[in-house]
Amino acid sequence: MHTLKKISVLALFLPLFAFVNAHKFYVSTSNVRYSEKEKAVQIISRVFADDLEKTIDQRYGIRSRLATPKEDPKADTYLERYYTDKFIVKVDGKTKKFRFIGKEYKEGMIVSYLEIPDTPLPSSLEIENRLLYETYPEQQNIVHIRAKNIRKSFLLLRDDDHCLLNL
Numbered sequence: 001m002h003t004l005k006k007i008s009v010l011a012l013f014l015p016l017f018a019f020v021n022a023h024k025f026y027v028s029t030s031n032v033r034y035s036e037k038e039k040a041v042q043i044i045s046r047v048f049a050d051d052l053e054k055t056i057d058q059r060y061g062i063r064s065r066l067a068t069p070k071e072d073p074k075a076d077t078y079l080e081r082y083y084t085d086k087f088i089v090k091v092d093g094k095t096k097k098f099r100f101i102g103k104e105y106k107e108g109m110i111v112s113y114l115e116i117p118d119t120p121l122p123s124s125l126e127i128e129n130r131l132l133y134e135t136y137p138e139q140q141n142i143v144h145i146r147a148k149n150i151r152k153s154f155l156l157l158r159d160d161d162h163c164l165l166n167l
Contacts, residue, residue: 025140026048026051026132026136026138026139026140027048027139027140027141027142028045028046028047028048028129028131028132028139028140028141028142029045029046029141029142029143029144030043030044030045030046030087030127030129030141030142030143030144031043031044031045031144031146032089032125032127032143032144032145032146033145033146033147034119034121034122034125034146034147034148036121036148038117039117039118039119039120039121040115040116040117040118040119041089041091041096041098041115041116041119041122041125042113042114042115043087043089043098043112043113043114043115043116044111044112044113044114045083045087045111045112045114045131046106046109046110046111047109047110047112047131047132048108048109048110049066049067049105049108049109049110050108051132051135051136051139052066052079052082052110052131052132053065053066053067054135055082055131055132055134055135055136056075056078056079056082058134058135059082059134060078060081062074062078064078066105066110067105067110076100076102076103079100079103079110079112080100082131083098083100083112083114083131084097084098084100086129086130086131087114087127087128087129087130087131088127088128088129089116089125089126089127090124090125090126090127090128091116091119091122091124091125092122092123092124093124093126096116096119097116098114098115098116099114099115099116099117100112100113100114101113101114101115121147121148121167122147122167123166123167124164124165124166124167125145125147125164125165125167126162126163126164126165127143127145127154127156127162127163127164128161128162129141129143129156129161129163130158130161133158133161137158138158139157139158140155140156140157141155141156141157141161142154142155142156143156143163145163145165147165147167148167150165150167152165
């Protein structure tokens with residue numbers, strides 16, 4: 001009889017467990033910071049490794065195998081190309097080219113480091129973040145911008161992929 005109660009309780013809660021992995025959230029986070037000391041715009045972008053790998057592989061027709069021992073030796077080149085196309089930074093209304101400094105893997109995420117050196121203190125920073133929209137239309141990109149003593153966060157969506165911080 002005791003076993004029957006366990007089975008009944010399990011049968012009651014089993015449907016709830018079925019929905020735990022049924023929906024995946026597609027989100028990235030990018031921190032954009034102006035460093036007065038370095039006179040540079042510094043960017044740290046965090047994207048789920050599996051989502052970025054799928055997008056890079058489809059876009060460039062490769063098997064990047066990101067975050068694995070068999071990672072494509074050109075993975076950084078592909079990531080830099082992708083970021084250049086999909087993550088646009090404007091300083092005082094002018095598009096600036098960034099350097100792809102590198103990446104690391106943390107807890108299922110690819111953390112990419114970008115920098116725009118030799119940048120005087122801007123009066124505005126504008127970000128266009130279109131990462132992963134071609135693969136995941138429901139993708140949400142969170143952008144945190146910090147310069148001077150001003151901090152502002154933005155939620156960017158496929159149809160609203162720009163944000164602007166006036167300093």
